[in-house]
Amino acid sequence: MHPFWVIVQKEIADHLRSWRFLILVALLFLTCIGSLYTAMSTLREAVSKDDAQAAFLFLKLFTVSDGTLPPFITFVGFLGPLFGIAMGFDAINAERNKGTLSRLLSQPIYRDYVINAKFVAALIVISALLFALGFLVMGMGLIAIGIPPTPEEFGRLVFFLIVSVLYVSFWLNMAILFSTRFRQASTSALAAIAVWLFFSVFYPLIVNLIANATFPKEAVTPDSVLSHQQFVQALTRLSPSQLFSEATTTMLTPSVRSLGPLTMEQIYGAIPSPLPLGQSLLLIWPQSVGLLAATAVCFALSYILFMRQEIRSRN
Amino acid sequence: MREPVIVLEELTKQYGDHVAVDHLSLTIPRGEIFGLLGPNGAGKSTTILMMLGLTEPTSGSVHVCGHNSTREAIEVKRKVGYLPDDVGFYDDLTGLENLLFTARLNGLSREEGTARAQALLARVGLEEHAGKKAGTYSRGMRQRLGLADVLIKEPEVIILDEPTLGIDPEGVREFLKLIRQLSKEEGLTVLLSSHHLHQVQQICDRVGLFVAGRLLAVGDVPGLSRQLFGQEAVLIETRVSPCSDSFLESLAAMDGVTGVDKTANTLKIHARRDVSADIARLAVSAGESLHYLAQQEYGLDEIYHRYFEGGM
Structure with missing residues (x-):
């Protein structure tokens, strides 16, 4: 076996054996059960309210909630970053502190194997887990409501899971970046959590502030309101969690027709029907590419940082 | 003179203004046990890192087994076993699994690797502890596991950085005896760095006195003594x-x-x-x-x- 895959194999084994991973799986599993339960209890009302959407009943399993517990989609958006951070925050610095990094690098392997293998291993674990959970919810929902998903619904769910993997791997890469930069695992974990909190709590607040401050006060024209709205939206989209929620909402709610403001002219004459899968995909294309780009930037930074570092034993 | 295995030419490493290694030239022939002797911070570890291609020299060149360490680090690392000071292992893996991982990184199959790892564990006297997690090993055991880890790739050269640090005197004696024995039996070239004078003296064919990045004197112990005390x-x-x-x-x-x-x-x-x-x-x-x-x-x-x- 190629040395690269030897490292990947070991990393996966490490993840699977660790307590950390068990805890995360337990957490996500509870999430599944919880969100499925609340979806089940609200599904009846949700269906009777809008008949036009009844065709996409199965997707509702992932998006509706009775208000006591958030739906699956929100849970993944919330726990996904935690999962990514937990998988990556000690990727490099733990090896360094244990003194295994210098031993590893004195083997005949290229240096980037180490960081690439860490990323690939975590990505494999994350994908397997998210897909397993997604399919689990699907399976249990199938048993509970007895209506099989249409191929389109299935397709939407798969794309939802792919976007989720992408989102989690963004946080994973950010955590790996911090683990390369900071020598202490606790520092890097804290830094990653700080970024996560910033984007999920403070960033919307800040955007709100800016939006209020810059709102056109005099001579309000539709054009100025529209451009202001677009400016604010562009700001919110700097946050990866916003990108993720836009992308996944569109995937799981086919009735979402646009992610920006629509004028009356655009709505006039439109048939109030759900979008086909291809169109939904087109709609979230920028969001997905944005997430991918953010992930790539984080990885590139940690790669460069790691390649330039001097590896001495335990420091 | 026998075929040279490690050749350093005018090797220099600078960190900002600080010169860690200053125009170091040294040749070590095959089969020799060479002791690099100097106080902490003399630049011993930096020199070793440059030999392995883990750090780039500011100027000068290092050749190990005929390969340039900076340009062909992979080839060098295939032939050189390196035991860092205070070597670390994956605590959750057993001693055997740790060795097996190294073996597989060196391209051995699982079966070959296991066989070789078991033989080496017996050789360094750890066969009873092969199934125990490396996290439970004592310092001396870790060091011996480290030696097995270095030997699993069947190297031509082994480089030991402060190999006796933190082991009790009896452990040191056994460890050094093992190195001496290995060197003689397998024709290994050994480079070891230390600031423990007596230990190095016991097993080294030649020693180099390394202070503040410069090699002050090289020779066997009686030779050095003549050179210095005249x-x-x-x-x-x-x-x-x-x-x-x-x-x-x-x-x-x-x-x-x-x-x-x-x-x-x-x-x-x-x-x-x-x-x-x-x-x-x-x-x-x-x-x-x-x-x-x-x-x-x-x-x-x-x-x-x-x-x-x-x-x-």
């Missing part, structure tokens, strides 16, 4: 009582004696040649009782101290 080639230690002043005076005046140091009743006499018989005769005729008389060769300790006292 005329005062012999040190005689003796204990006499009552050790009168007149005895000391006549001792200092004796032909061939270059200096006398007195601590309590113990005298250290530096001489150009072996004058122990004369000293004994003098002591008896001066009415002193002679308790102990021994000739000592200058050890690395003295060599070392001489350097630092000299402020070089």
